[in-house]
Amino acid sequence: MSIPTFHDVRAAGRRIDHVVRRTPILRIPGTRVLLKREDLQKSGSFKLRGAANAFMAAAPTRVVTASSGNHGKATAMLARAGKIPATVVMTAQSAPEKVARIRELGARVRFVEGGVAERNRLAETLAAGQGATLIPSSDDADVIAGQGTTGLEIAALAPEIEAVYVPVGGGGLLAGMCLAKEAWAGHDRRRAGLDAVPAVIGVEPVSAPRYGLSVEAGRAVTVPPSFSVADGLRGQAPGGIALPIVAAGADRLTVVEDDEILRAMTLLSGCGVVAEPSAAAAVAAALRAEHTRDVVVVLTGGNISRARFDELLVNEGRVRGPAPALTTV
Incomplete structure (x- = not known):
């Protein structure tokens, strides 16, 4: 099992530079919270980074993957x-709009009953049967290195x-961010009274805290299927490659309730941002924390x-007037 390093993240950055978009960082007005806008990525999410790096490393002729959508x-x-x-193997609970878009792009979609564990097992079986390359959604050295380019x-x-x-869904982005910490080493942060690198904080749904539980226990812990509104964060077990990286590099793991996620979506909507629940989960955690710097x-x-998006917010009675637009950092 190959464990990626910071050098692999650097190499991934060079490899996928012509494929991915360098997304901006914008401020939520009146807060210390800045948003790295991977929702503006070419595929609509950060997932293009890891998938592209894995594709280029494998040069596949046929692919199979398991995914909640992105x-x-x-x-x-x-x-x-x-x-x-x-x-693409998906669970029966997958968001219909994500299923439709994947099909529009020409991929075949297979469904499983149950949760993420069953989904991943079927993808492995199909890849072996088809002689296809399996492109994991998170727990893969090349995927993790690609996700780390965000950092x-x-x-x-x-x-x-x-x-x-x-x-934190599969944990690939969190693991990649842990590896990318070293990118701050060349900046004199101590002059500003800061630690050598920023803290990396992972955010999970309260119903699926598999990384938090696993780090605390010192071993992989599996949780039951989650029905969190954050469909991309319903992972049941930590990745075998990602977990040791997260255990060594993440400074904290925290959880958020669905109600907090919906409040964050409402705030973002007022700023003109339509964010999916999985993205808003980390916003919710950042907004409730106290920080002295950005x-x-x-x-x-x-x-x-x-x-x-509107259905989720209307059902929760969270429609409200517009807030100031995001500002450039």
Whole structure:
């Protein structure tokens, strides 16, 4: 099992530079919270980074993946560009708009009953049966290194931040961010009274705290299927590659309730941002924390239809008037 390093993140940055978009960092007005706008990525989420790095490393002729949606969309985009067959395995509870978009991109979608564990097992079986390359959504050295390139961009744009908040689904982005900490080493943060590197904080739904429980227990802990509104964060077990990286590099793991996620979505909506619940989870955690300096939240994706977005907020009675627009850092 290969464990990626900071050097692998650097190499991934060079490899995928022509494929991904360098997304901006914007401030939520009146707060210390900055948003790394990966919802503006070409695929609508950060997942393109890891998928692209894995694709380029493997040069596949056929691919299979398991996904709640965003990684599947990124994989389908890359497969279409490379003119190769792609199969995406999803749970029966997957967001319909994400399923539809993956199919529009030409990939075949297979469903499983149950949760993420069953989904991942079927993807492995299909890949072996088809002689296809399995592109994991998170627990893969190349995928983790690709996700870590988000941290390289944050370090370049915001060298003096206090912390980075990361929503935790499969754990690939959190692991990649832990590896990317070293990108801040070249900046004299101590002159500003800061630690050598920013704190990295992972955010999970309260119903699926598999990384938090695993780090606390010192071993992998599996949780039951989650029905959190944050569909991309319903992982049941930590990744075998990601967990030791997270255990060594994450400064804190915290949880948020669905109600907090919906409040964050409402705030973002007022700023003109349609963020999916999984992305808003980390925003919720950052907004309730007390910081003396700016923090960055990776706004991981915006792959949610406006109709579904409005439905979630209306059902919770959270429609409100507009807030000031996001501002440039």
